[in-house]
Amino acid sequence: MNALDLLHVDRIHGHGNAAVHALRGLTIHVAAGELVAVMGPSGSGKSTLLNLAGGLDRATAGSVKVDGVELGDLSPKELARLRRHKVGYVFQDLNLIPSLTAAENVSLPLELDGVRRRPARASAEAALAEVGLAELADRLPADMSGGQQQRVAIARAVVGERSLILADEPTGALDSETGEQVMRLLRDRCAAGVATLLVTHDAAHAAWADRIVFLRDGAAVDDTGARPAAESLLTGA
Amino acid sequence: MSIPHGLLALLRHGPMYGYQLRAEFEHATGSTWPLNIGQVYSTLTRLERDGLIEPQATDDEGRQRYALTAAGVSTLGEWFAKPVTHADRPRDELAIKLALASTTPGLDVQAIVQTQRVATMRRLQDLTRLKQEPGDDAGLAWSLVLDHLRFSAEAELRWLDHCEGALLKAAASGRTRPPVVEDDAALESTEERAR
Structure with missing residues (x-):
């Protein structure tokens, strides 16, 4: 089963002559453990795609499934629950809460979901350890570097049993080396079985993906397909 | 070299x-x-x-x-x-190809750009994967060569985006070079369009 399936998805804003087709018949599958990058010029539908995949917006037509669950069939309450349980978000602006420590930021989604404080804290510490920040668990965001804050945001996205990470330009505000560390982390999460859908305009970061989908005017125009064999590289150079 | x-x-x-x-x-x-x-x-x-x-x-x-x-x-x-x-460097075939494609009638230049984009992106994926592989014993020299190849691929992708943007802009303003017409049939159709 795929972590994310979009099947012939349309998203139309407005009606009649004013209707804008943000997505047209878009089909994308992301398997567990797969990192898929989406590239395209602004206005090509990248943000709409992420909002639909995360259940923040609903498709006008077509099917959106997370872990096999059809989002269109869920009540707002069920949808909110699925979002908190299954889906993690990483944004360009990190959205860390400045008055909470790293561990508190990471455990917050669990506590909101009714997990008790102690097990939530333990899960948060485990997630922070996975991103190499075990020793900074009690620091406030202001006392961390941009790269460390982004790692906290990734820990928050993967804490608990999330099966899907949605990342919107997660490396946007970072220098190239820190950006690379973030991509390495996302790759590690995928190796651990999480599916990631990454939206970026940065080819260097998209290149970390298993597959790259090119979006134009709300439709997928092309993708890089499965990886070719590594050996084909050097002989061609 | x-x-x-x-x-x-x-x-x-x-x-x-x-x-x-x-x-x-x-x-x-x-x-x-x-x-x-x-x-x-x-x-x-x-x-x-x-x-x-x-x-x-x-x-x-x-x-x-x-x-x-x-x-x-x-x-x-x-x-x-x-x-x-x-x-000292060899002529860049891709630059020449796209320059000529933009002035050759009857070509879908955007499709040519996209085909190249996918190929270059695949190459960048492969180079990135080589960089991820740990335990590389060739050390710094190879790592610098690899970075050079990655940055070149990145630059090529940026340039392809730029080409596509310029082509779309030119198409929108009708500023493409008129085809060089060799035979009468094509000449007539050009004249028809002009009317």
Whole structure:
């Protein structure tokens, strides 16, 4: 089963002559453990795609499934629950809460979901350890570097049993080396079985993906397909 | 690619024989530019003729080793000191192809750009994957070559985006070059369009 399936998805804003087709018949599958990058010029539908995949917006037509669950069939309450349980978000602006420590930021989604404080804290510490920040668990965001804050945001996205990470330009505000560390982390999460859908305009970061989908005017125009064999590289150079 | 200078640079570490030079060269560049042993020997012959290297006593196994001469050391120094100019590089086929495509009638240039974009992106994916692989024993030299290849691929993708943008803009303003018309049929259809 795929972590994310979009099947012939349309998203139309407005009606009649004013209707804008943000997505047209878009089909994308992301398997567990797969990192898929989406590239395209602004206005090509990248943000709409992420909002639909995360259940923040609903498709006008077509099917959106997370872990096999059809989002269109869920009540707002069920949808909110699925979002908190299954889906993690990483944004360009990190959205860390400045008055909470790293561990508190990471455990917050669990506590909101009714997990008790102690097990939530333990899960948060485990997630922070996975991103190499075990020793900074009690620091406030202001006392961390941009790269460390982004790692906290990734820990928050993967804490608990999330099966899907949605990342919107997660490396946007970072220098190239820190950006690379973030991509390495996302790759590690995928190796651990999480599916990631990454939206970026940065080819260097998209290149970390298993597959790259090119979006134009709300439709997928092309993708890089499965990886070719590594050996084909050097002989061609 | 300057093989003579590459070999001179390797001999700066001390005298070496042909097979050793080839192995060291490939090690330093991650086998990106494989050399055949014939190239190595013919280059050594020329370097010796030009007085930049000199043969040493053969080693125990009878292999001919070469060492830099004073002239070789100074030639090498000049090579490192001088920037590589644009004229030293081969013509870029892709730039020529797209430049011509944009003026050739009846071509879907955007499709050509997209085909290239996918190919270049795949190459960047592969290079990125090579960089991720740990336990790389070739060390810094290979890692720098790899970064060069990655940055070149990135630059090419940026340039392709730029080309696409420029083409769309030109199409929107009708500023594409009129086709060179050779035969009457095409000429007539152009005239019809003009009316």
